[in-house]
Amino acid sequence: MMLSYGSNCASHVLPGRELGAAMEFEMRTTIFLGLLLLMGSLGIGQQQQHDNDACKFSVQGNPVHATVTGPEDIVPLVSVIEQPDSPVEIVSVDLEGMWLSVSGEQHTERACAQYKVHNRSDQSIQRVEIELRVGGTGGAGGYGAVSSSALAPGQTVEIKGCGGGGHGGAPGNHVRLLVSVHSVDFEGCSYRPSLRIPRSLGVTPPW
Numbered sequence: 001m002m003l004s005y006g007s008n009c010a011s012h013v014l015p016g017r018e019l020g021a022a023m024e025f026e027m028r029t030t031i032f033l034g035l036l037l038l039m040g041s042l043g044i045g046q047q048q049q050h051d052n053d054a055c056k057f058s059v060q061g062n063p064v065h066a067t068v069t070g071p072e073d074i075v076p077l078v079s080v081i082e083q084p085d086s087p088v089e090i091v092s093v094d095l096e097g098m099w100l101s102v103s104g105e106q107h108t109e110r111a112c113a114q115y116k117v118h119n120r121s122d123q124s125i126q127r128v129e130i131e132l133r134v135g136g137t138g139g140a141g142g143y144g145a146v147s148s149s150a151l152a153p154g155q156t157v158e159i160k161g162c163g164g165g166g167h168g169g170a171p172g173n174h175v176r177l178l179v180s181v182h183s184v185d186f187e188g189c190s191y192r193p194s195l196r197i198p199r200s201l202g203v204t205p206p207w
Helices: 016-052
Strands: 067-069 078-080 088-094 099-103 106-119 127-136 139-146 156-169 176-185
Touching: 078 088, 088 176, 106 127, 106 139, 106 176, 127 156, 139 156
Parallel strands: 067 088, 078 176
Antiparallel strands: 088 106, 099 106, 106 156, 127 139, 127 176
């Protein structure tokens, strides 16, 4: 006896015209979704660019090489950090009145410094803070000095900071004094310049 099996499953084949229309619709949908994703990513990129451009300024000329004066035992330990992107440059550092003792792998100091700074940007600056960090491979402590008035483009002013003091570890009795522009405030935003600290100085970066 031969048995035969039939299938209850029905199949439907689209005519060529309907199949082509379906494929065209799917392709258009894919392209549309792709355009939406592209527009979204461009929007995000433009927003990030806008945020990065919040401090809109340009710098004029090449950075100067700062001069350092002060006690004979301290001046050789001072490094004015390179900051080519900074809208403010340090023209000179005067450490007369500063005291520093290094012994027994410890450092103790009384900070006192006067800085001459120059606004090398094309924008007015509301506030600038200069930082003096004292330390070595064991880290560093900082002393700030803040401008008391706004700086017009191209203007040079003096900033003084005295009275701070402290102490810390100095492995191998190795100590360096790092001077840098800590922050710059424009009318609409604050800017922190980059720091380029040579490894040859043998100090632990402040970050």
